[in-house]
Amino acid sequence: MTMALPTSPGNGRGRPLKRFQWLVEPYLYLSPAIILIALVILVPLVVGVSYAFQAIDLLNPFETGWVGFANFEKLWADRLFWKALTNTFWWTLGSLFFQFFLGLGLALLLNKPFAGRGLVQGLVFLPWAVPAFLSGLNWAWLFNPIIGPIPHWLAALGIMEKPQNILANPELALWGPIVANVWFGIPFFAITLLAALQSIPRDLYEAAAIDGASVWQSFIKITVPFLAPTIAITVMLRTIWIANFADLIYIMTGGGPANSTNIISSYIFTTAFRRLDFAYASTLAIALLVLLLAYAMLILQMRKHLVKGI
Amino acid sequence: MTAITLNSINKRFGPVHVLKDISLQFDKGEFVVLVGPSGCGKSTLLRMIAGLEPVSSGDMIFGDTRVNDLEPRERDIAMVFQSYALYPHMNVERNLGFSLELRKRAAAEKKDRTSHAAGILGLDKLLDRFPKALSGGQRQRVAMGRAIVRDPQIFLFDEPLSNLDAALRIEMRIEIAKLHQRLGTTMVYVTHDQVEAMTLADRIVVMNAGQVEQVGTPLDLYSNPANLFVAGFLGSPKMNFVAHDDAALNLPSSLTNPSAQTYGIRPEHIKVTAPDDTAHLVGTIDVVERLGSDTIFYINHGATKPFVVRVPGIDRTAIGEKIGCQFQPEDLHLFDQNGQAISEHKNG
Numbered sequence: 001m002t003m004a005l006p007t008s009p010g011n012g013r014g015r016p017l018k019r020f021q022w023l024v025e026p027y028l029y030l031s032p033a034i035i036l037i038a039l040v041i042l043v044p045l046v047v048g049v050s051y052a053f054q055a056i057d058l059l060n061p062f063e064t065g066w067v068g069f070a071n072f073e074k075l076w077a078d079r080l081f082w083k084a085l086t087n088t089f090w091w092t093l094g095s096l097f098f099q100f101f102l103g104l105g106l107a108l109l110l111n112k113p114f115a116g117r118g119l120v121q122g123l124v125f126l127p128w129a130v131p132a133f134l135s136g137l138n139w140a141w142l143f144n145p146i147i148g149p150i151p152h153w154l155a156a157l158g159i160m161e162k163p164q165n166i167l168a169n170p171e172l173a174l175w176g177p178i179v180a181n182v183w184f185g186i187p188f189f190a191i192t193l194l195a196a197l198q199s200i201p202r203d204l205y206e207a208a209a210i211d212g213a214s215v216w217q218s219f220i221k222i223t224v225p226f227l228a229p230t231i232a233i234t235v236m237l238r239t240i241w242i243a244n245f246a247d248l249i250y251i252m253t254g255g256g257p258a259n260s261t262n263i264i265s266s267y268i269f270t271t272a273f274r275r276l277d278f279a280y281a282s283t284l285a286i287a288l289l290v291l292l293l294a295y296a297m298l299i300l301q302m303r304k305h306l307v308k309g310i
Numbered sequence: 311m312t313a314i315t316l317n318s319i320n321k322r323f324g325p326v327h328v329l330k331d332i333s334l335q336f337d338k339g340e341f342v343v344l345v346g347p348s349g350c351g352k353s354t355l356l357r358m359i360a361g362l363e364p365v366s367s368g369d370m371i372f373g374d375t376r377v378n379d380l381e382p383r384e385r386d387i388a389m390v391f392q393s394y395a396l397y398p399h400m401n402v403e404r405n406l407g408f409s410l411e412l413r414k415r416a417a418a419e420k421k422d423r424t425s426h427a428a429g430i431l432g433l434d435k436l437l438d439r440f441p442k443a444l445s446g447g448q449r450q451r452v453a454m455g456r457a458i459v460r461d462p463q464i465f466l467f468d469e470p471l472s473n474l475d476a477a478l479r480i481e482m483r484i485e486i487a488k489l490h491q492r493l494g495t496t497m498v499y500v501t502h503d504q505v506e507a508m509t510l511a512d513r514i515v516v517m518n519a520g521q522v523e524q525v526g527t528p529l530d531l532y533s534n535p536a537n538l539f540v541a542g543f544l545g546s547p548k549m550n551f552v553a554h555d556d557a558a559l560n561l562p563s564s565l566t567n568p569s570a571q572t573y574g575i576r577p578e579h580i581k582v583t584a585p586d587d588t589a590h591l592v593g594t595i596d597v598v599e600r601l602g603s604d605t606i607f608y609i610n611h612g613a614t615k616p617f618v619v620r621v622p623g624i625d626r627t628a629i630g631e632k633i634g635c636q637f638q639p640e641d642l643h644l645f646d647q648n649g650q651a652i653s654e655h656k657n658g
Contacts, residue, residue: 204397206391207456210362210383217412221411
């Protein structure tokens, strides 16, 4: 005796047409989003990358066309690129180091209860709310001996022989934007690390105290492991942001004096919009992208090991 | 020998007076249970013994040493937290041996002592696991194991079983009792569960609203509660309280006392009889709970609270039936107008 089998989902998947429909259907629903992402991210990315293999110089409008790896060969031989790369390294490392440790210190202080803590927490966030443009100008003035106090203080402390503008000194100029950037970036670390600190259960510290931990031991063995995943992700984000963050440098030194403070992203900006050499600017951008991608992958791998158990 | 002496200990959180003049002595090797309703200050007292909460006034003495100003790590104690407080980023083995790690003991000693503790608690196979991969009961064991590895003078337990389900709670209760027999260490245990208090304690401290209501052995507190609070707190179902002028009460003059305001009788000390003149109290059955081992009657005798009777075995008496209750004189508790027990009656 034959019986009609009850239909169940997936029935008829065996037939080719049905099977095709079943495979395509989800993508059909996703297609608006996919098309939008492709339009705003992928297309510009591909066009931008393709510039690196062409000659597009607005000051030389008749010499266009594909040039293969010529731009990359130029990059390899470019003294300014290597100088900018070194500057990028010190700019990023210097800013990040002080932002992180001062931010961590601030977060630890703000984690202790005291009168007026809410107000202080709000004030700490303030530098983050100031536009980079304004803080860059402010710091440039602060470093200027004619209107700013900092050179006079440094001279009074004996650190500087006489009040000078460090932004005019090729040896020291990069430290000007770094100081401004540290001031600007501390709140980010303070706020994110404070949030992470507050999520650590208090009874773990009590258990550790009973187990015999000193203050330093409970910091190293409880606080740091709990903060580690947050530290990894914030340090990674900040590294990428800082490496790309040319605003302060552009405003305070314009890359000078004598290119001594150019980082790659400010070099890209000047190459593209001052010298109008879009092809070479794109080549520089690809170099920076590759370096940052490698860095991000390294940090994400590290983070996997850090989050164990938490 | 005395392990812990508390001398008029007070605790204030700002204007709130949480603990009022607590004076207690715990003997070495004794299992003391602090019990009371939530908010009575028992956990605060335990945390003060641990050194996690400063003492506002009074002396806390371990052996002969005043420990008021000592850090927790200097007090030679171990504590099992209600939340277990396991270190989530360390595996079981490291959790167990963390106190030794902090003291920078040799790896061999650490291995020895952690595996000894793991052996006692049956954790041998879980040493590599992280706390998130453990069940509630296993976490509880690790928390206890951590305390065992510490090998302290005093064990402190802060409601350690309240996060477990009923069956596991009984199992772990037995395990804690065995642990105490085995180690013989002084243990102070905080709970709001009177069954845990009755089963585990050598001595129970009943607390209420920041004060000690009574201290004694479990059976002592059961048989001779000092006041209405202790009488009502220990025992399940609760002791019945009947006002001296309750119309349903029919006590012979030999059992009454002129200063008694309240008569108390435990549900398990009541004999069910015919509702005639010989009954000490008469009422109708409102609700019946048949547990198999016992039958519990909730009797309406005209007061707001039902009168509870517990008889052994299965009793088929139905709802709505009128029954009488009889008590033995020695089971009757008398309380004066201040709620204090009248003891002459018991002795005489």
